[in-house]
Amino acid sequence: MTTTTETTxxxxxxxxxxxxxxxRDKVTGAARYAGELPFANLAHGWLxxxxxxxxxxxxxxxxxxxxxxxxxxxxxxxxxxxVDANYEGTLGRPDPVVALFQHDRVPFVGWPVAMxxxxxxxxxxxxxxxxxxxxxxxxxxxxxxxxRPGTYLPxxxxxxxxxxxxxxxxxxxxxxxxxxxxxxxxHHISMEPHAATARWDNGRLEIVDSNQGSxxxxxxxxxLFSLDPSSVRVLSEHVGGAFGSKGLRVHQVLAVMASxxxxxxxxxxxxxxxxxxxxGYRSPTTQRVRLGAEPDGRLRAFEHQGQSLSSTVHExxxxxxxxxxxxxxxxxxxxxxxxxxxxxxxxxWVRAPGEAxxxxxxxxxxxELAEKCGMDPIALRVRxxxxxxxxxxxxxxxxxxxxxxDEGARRFGWADRDPRPGLRxxxxxxxxxxxxxxxxxxLVAPSTAAVTAEADGTYTVRxxxxxxxxxxxxxxxxxxxxxxxxxxxxxxxxxxxSDFGHAMLxxxxxxxxxxxxxxxxxxxxxxEKLVPGxxxxxxxxxxxxxxxxxxxxxxxKERHSFGAQFAEVAVDxxxxxxxxxxxxxxxxxxxxxxxxxxxxxFIGGMTWGLSMALHEEAVRDRASGALVSxxxxxxxxxxxxxxxRIEADxxxxxxxxxxxxxxxxxxxxIVGAAAAVANAVWHATGVRHRTLPIRPDRVLRAGVLPGxxxxxxxxxxxx
Ligand code: MOS
Numbered sequence: 001m002t003t004t005t006e007t008t009x010x011x012x013x014x015x016x017x018x019x020x021x022x023x024r025d026k027v028t029g030a031a032r033y034a035g036e037l038p039f040a041n042l043a044h045g046w047l048x049x050x051x052x053x054x055x056x057x058x059x060x061x062x063x064x065x066x067x068x069x070x071x072x073x074x075x076x077x078x079x080x081x082x083v084d085a086n087y088e089g090t091l092g093r094p095d096p097v098v099a100l101f102q103h104d105r106v107p108f109v110g111w112p113v114a115m116x117x118x119x120x121x122x123x124x125x126x127x128x129x130x131x132x133x134x135x136x137x138x139x140x141x142x143x144x145x146x147x148r149p150g151t152y153l154p155x156x157x158x159x160x161x162x163x164x165x166x167x168x169x170x171x172x173x174x175x176x177x178x179x180x181x182x183x184x185x186x187h188h189i190s191m192e193p194h195a196a197t198a199r200w201d202n203g204r205l206e207i208v209d210s211n212q213g214s215x216x217x218x219x220x221x222x223x224l225f226s227l228d229p230s231s232v233r234v235l236s237e238h239v240g241g242a243f244g245s246k247g248l249r250v251h252q253v254l255a256v257m258a259s260x261x262x263x264x265x266x267x268x269x270x271x272x273x274x275x276x277x278x279x280g281y282r283s284p285t286t287q288r289v290r291l292g293a294e295p296d297g298r299l300r301a302f303e304h305q306g307q308s309l310s311s312t313v314h315e316x317x318x319x320x321x322x323x324x325x326x327x328x329x330x331x332x333x334x335x336x337x338x339x340x341x342x343x344x345x346x347x348x349w350v351r352a353p354g355e356a357x358x359x360x361x362x363x364x365x366x367x368e369l370a371e372k373c374g375m376d377p378i379a380l381r382v383r384x385x386x387x388x389x390x391x392x393x394x395x396x397x398x399x400x401x402x403x404x405x406d407e408g409a410r411r412f413g414w415a416d417r418d419p420r421p422g423l424r425x426x427x428x429x430x431x432x433x434x435x436x437x438x439x440x441x442x443l444v445a446p447s448t449a450a451v452t453a454e455a456d457g458t459y460t461v462r463x464x465x466x467x468x469x470x471x472x473x474x475x476x477x478x479x480x481x482x483x484x485x486x487x488x489x490x491x492x493x494x495x496x497x498s499d500f501g502h503a504m505l506x507x508x509x510x511x512x513x514x515x516x517x518x519x520x521x522x523x524x525x526x527x528e529k530l531v532p533g534x535x536x537x538x539x540x541x542x543x544x545x546x547x548x549x550x551x552x553x554x555x556x557k558e559r560h561s562f563g564a565q566f567a568e569v570a571v572d573x574x575x576x577x578x579x580x581x582x583x584x585x586x587x588x589x590x591x592x593x594x595x596x597x598x599x600x601x602f603i604g605g606m607t608w609g610l611s612m613a614l615h616e617e618a619v620r621d622r623a624s625g626a627l628v629s630x631x632x633x634x635x636x637x638x639x640x641x642x643x644x645r646i647e648a649d650x651x652x653x654x655x656x657x658x659x660x661x662x663x664x665x666x667x668x669x670i671v672g673a674a675a676a677v678a679n680a681v682w683h684a685t686g687v688r689h690r691t692l693p694i695r696p697d698r699v700l701r702a703g704v705l706p707g708x709x710x711x712x713x714x715x716x717x718x719x
Pocket of ligand 1: 352667
């Protein structure tokens with residue numbers, strides 16, 4: 001077949017709405033996830049979690065389990081292969097929970113103490129649930145509270161940042177807000193549980209997984225098992241949600257251990273209940289915010305002290321207090337992240353780590369300050385808009401926060417709002433509106449990509465990107481199509497295969513920006529290489545890119561996305577139920593590659609913010625050290641019936657450095673959303689809620705502003 005590079009010139013795929021390229025496969029079931037791909041001779045592993053929060057495994061009664069139907073092996077600390085978690089990975093040291101069965105210590109409820117491998121998953125489960133484990137139990141401590149004994153300032157960047165004399169500025173302030181906010185333990189709840197199948201194939205380890213970065217996981221597995229990195233291949237084609245939970249986790253390690261021991265493919269799928277203790281979660285936080293302002297609202301003092309928890313085996317810090325550093329200028333600016341180590345699993349990144357809980361505290365406190373100053377909450381933010389980074393002094397790459405508030409206020413109808421709380425009533429419902437700002441860092445990391453001009457006139461992009469449900473595969477298709485100047489249907493993007501080479505993981509809102517940069521670089525060079533009308537050899541022409549060098553030349557700036565969140569709530573004075581009636585989010589988050597999937601992503605984040613404000617709360621039982629109900633019956637995530645009309649839109653905000661103009665949109669949707677809801681609850685009831693979630697019992701106990709219940713339906717003149 002004679003083929004040429006002759007093409008119809010097409011421009012502008014980026015910025016136009018495209019359905020997901022794999023959408024049909026997903027809705028018809030043709031897309032196979034890690035736990036359902038067929039394998040010959042497949043065995044199944046089932047994890048046995050500890051039932052105590054602290055102590056030792058005295059013994060595991062393996063023999064009765066081994067005698068059960070189909071059981072092939074029982075792994076525990078007595079017989080598991082040795083691994084070494086003493087290495088530096090991409091994101092530092094791994095959580096030692098991945099060094100499975102290396103000792104008899106138990107540091108939390110749910111710690112893996114054994115795994116049963118059997119011919120079927122049912123047989124493995126039956127035996128795992130029947131397995132008797134004897135423990136030597138020790139007293140545990142899972143109680144989290146502000147400033148409790150053991151709380152410390154971690155080492156490392158960004159834990160304490162101080163500028164100016166806080167006490168002096170607070171003393172000189174006309175208005176002071178000093179309030180403590182708390183957020184509970186929250187979980188990622190990805191729809192697809194963690195699942196991996198491992199097998200050895202001619203001396204190469206292949207892992208079919210569900211993760212946020214296949215080269216990342218391959219690298220960690222190689223280090224953990226002391227393997228040559230080139231002998232590990234990780235594949236992760238479709239991922240049903242991740243949100244920070246899908247890196248190296250116990251399921252891949254379990255599958256590798258068992259397939260190595262049995263020399264056959266082994267699959268391990270975590271149950272929903274196991275996910276509550278083994279894939280990380282968002283730490284509860286206590287946050288004290290002190291703001292001091294001039295009569296006109298200008299901030300003299302800004303203090304944010306955040307506290308989170310971590311496990312006894314690994315330090316992870318939820319950096320809530322980082323939120324205000326790029327946001328609000330003040331003469332004195334003090335922010336600190338502290339942590340306390342308890343007998344609980346290690347928390348981890350959860351969508352907008354730091355910013356999600358941090359924005360709840362700061363954006364609530366700003367609303368309280370606006371009330372004290374007698375100012376409109378948006379006007380207060382306008383008054384405190386900084387010209388340069390408030391702490392760093394660096395210029396902003398772009399800062400379109402006020403454009404978000406302008407557009408949001410116009411569309412939400414903010415100008416008509418009576419600022420007084422507890423005035424609006426409709427039957428049993430008190431009504432209120434609230435707003436909050438949002439921000440998230442804009443980062444980028446080195447990636448490699450390969451783009452091939454195929455002999456049939458199509459193009460293939462290969463990059464170890466991960467599409468965790470965001471539409472990344474589709475976004476990269478549009479980006480490549482524009483650079484190559486061909487219609488999007490001529491481009492095939494292949495992702496989720498560590499053999500494609502190093503690429504940034506899907507995290508930190510950096511995926512599409514990092515991958516898009518690499519894809520653009522390779523596609524540009526390919527396009528220059530192709531001679532119009534020239535022949536393409538049968539195996540195509542391939543160009544590879546690596547963005548390491550170019551990213552090293554980026555100037556130092558404050559790079560962030562921004563947003564303005566709005567919410568309207570109704571509060572039932574009889575039951576304490578809070579219903580969100582509508583939400584609007586306007587974002588300045590770089591050039592939007594695919595408006596269809598981007599809008600979904602913003603709305604998804606905002607929905608999670610609603611859920612964070614009103615519903616989500618994992619409760620730990622002091623006596624047992626376990627979660628009270630680690631399941632979706634007890635841990636309520638906002639369902640359809642909870643979610644009203646949510647609109648998300650954006651203002652023009654292309655990033656000047658990025659070749660496509662991308663900033664990143666993965667996380668900012670949740671930032672500020674819970675504060676907007678909480679501020680609306682105050683506006684409805686006249687009572688501040690500083691503890692999430694704003695449960696009916698909390699609303700009832702806190703009551704409403706005297707007079708609010710006496711208002712007459714339709715009469716908005718009475719307070
Ligand atoms: Mo996300 S919490 O950056 O995976």
